[in-house]
Amino acid sequence: MSDRARLRAFLALCLARFREGYREPEVLFWAFVFPVLLSGALAVAFRERAPEPSRALVLPGPGSDRVLAALLGAPLVRAEAAGEEEAARSLRMGRADVLISAPADPASPVEYRLDPSRPEAGIARARVDDALQRAAGRRDPVASREVALRDPGGRYVDFLVPGLIGMNLMSAGMWGVGYALVDMRIKKLLKRLLATPMRPADFMLALMANRVVSTFLEVGALLGFASLALGVPVRGALASVLAVALLGAMSFAGLGLAVACRARKIETVSGLMNLVMMPMFVGSGVFFSVERFPDSAQAVLRLLPLTALNDALRAVTLEGAGLLSQWPQLVVLAAWGTVSFALGLRLFRWS
Numbered sequence: 214m215s216d217r218a219r220l221r222a223f224l225a226l227c228l229a230r231f232r233e234g235y236r237e238p239e240v241l242f243w244a245f246v247f248p249v250l251l252s253g254a255l256a257v258a259f260r261e262r263a264p265e266p267s268r269a270l271v272l273p274g275p276g277s278d279r280v281l282a283a284l285l286g287a288p289l290v291r292a293e294a295a296g297e298e299e300a301a302r303s304l305r306m307g308r309a310d311v312l313i314s315a316p317a318d319p320a321s322p323v324e325y326r327l328d329p330s331r332p333e334a335g336i337a338r339a340r341v342d343d344a345l346q347r348a349a350g351r352r353d354p355v356a357s358r359e360v361a362l363r364d365p366g367g368r369y370v371d372f373l374v375p376g377l378i379g380m381n382l383m384s385a386g387m388w389g390v391g392y393a394l395v396d397m398r399i400k401k402l403l404k405r406l407l408a409t410p411m412r413p414a415d416f417m418l419a420l421m422a423n424r425v426v427s428t429f430l431e432v433g434a435l436l437g438f439a440s441l442a443l444g445v446p447v448r449g450a451l452a453s454v455l456a457v458a459l460l461g462a463m464s465f466a467g468l469g470l471a472v473a474c475r476a477r478k479i480e481t482v483s484g485l486m487n488l489v490m491m492p493m494f495v496g497s498g499v500f501f502s503v504e505r506f507p508d509s510a511q512a513v514l515r516l517l518p519l520t521a522l523n524d525a526l527r528a529v530t531l532e533g534a535g536l537l538s539q540w541p542q543l544v545v546l547a548a549w550g551t552v553s554f555a556l557g558l559r560l561f562r563w564s
Contacts, residue, residue, distance in 0.1 A: 249438045267337030268309045270295040276315030280323070280345065287344030290337075304328070310337035319349065371446070374439040375526035376499035378432055382458060383493065383519050385431060386465030387486055390420050391473030395482045407563040414558055421466040421554070428462040429455060436530075448533035456536060457529055460543060461522040464550035468518065470557035493519040521545035 269284065269292045271277045277294060284292035292313075295303065303309040304326070310333050312326035323345060327334040397403050406416060432455060439445040447454065472489055476482040496506065497519035503511055514520050521542035528534040528542075536543070 266291040267340045269311050269341050270300040270309045272314045275317030280315040283348035290340050310334050374445045376523050379523040380499045382461045383465045387469035390466045390469035394473045395476050403563045413561050424466040432458045449529035453529045453536050457525045460546045464518050464546040467550040467553035471553040474557040474561040498523045518549040
């Protein structure tokens, strides 16, 4: 088979895969509509609004009236009286942030009951304690004031959108390639291709090429919506953003090939895909920063391809960083894509 004939076969297979994919309504929904809907819903949930008051319950006791009176005018504190059982149940169910037990003697310590693992509990304790200390006559020796910053680029939705782009590239890359490969195997289409002079490498590259073309459309749709509707800034060069997304798409397409190269059933490939993707959904900084994990875990998480993709997308999009400054993340993506494709090519069987 000549090089020209091989190229024509490669392009024909790419075109067939592209037509097959985008004639499926569910493909269009999950690739374009769902990420936009998700980013819009999360933007509404985390929209700019006044801080929510802390919920404090004052337990019955000789000093409860004194504490309630001190907290009635306190800013950002909503205090109520409650019995022991009701208060304990409210704390367990998240309807209260802190419980307060006050002694009869004002000089005795006030007891705070809270779950220290909940961030809102610590905030509630600080607010309540500040109100009680001021009611008891405390005066701050240093004056202070608060300045609220709401500049585009520092909001939660700005942090979220690059993570959603990375998550979409991972899901679409792995499912778009891995599922298609198993589906063709189930329908006996791979056995038909076995009778042709096509090489496995050409076939697998054609599957990846389909994902590469789709990347520009998917990233453009989500990034355009985020910029126009949510005001998410794109401070870096658009070409740099697309280059990072393109490398990420190729990396996950290669990973999808490696996972699905031997699978014969949809149930098998579904389980394998979820096994690979679930740790990255949780630990790769889609919805919250990787730095929330212990230092020992961060070293491992930053070697995952989705972590590298999210970090590079956020740096280029929100900080205006250049591609060269993101070379560690790009190396991680390239390594995952190259090794995965080579492994998938070695293990691939037509039947």
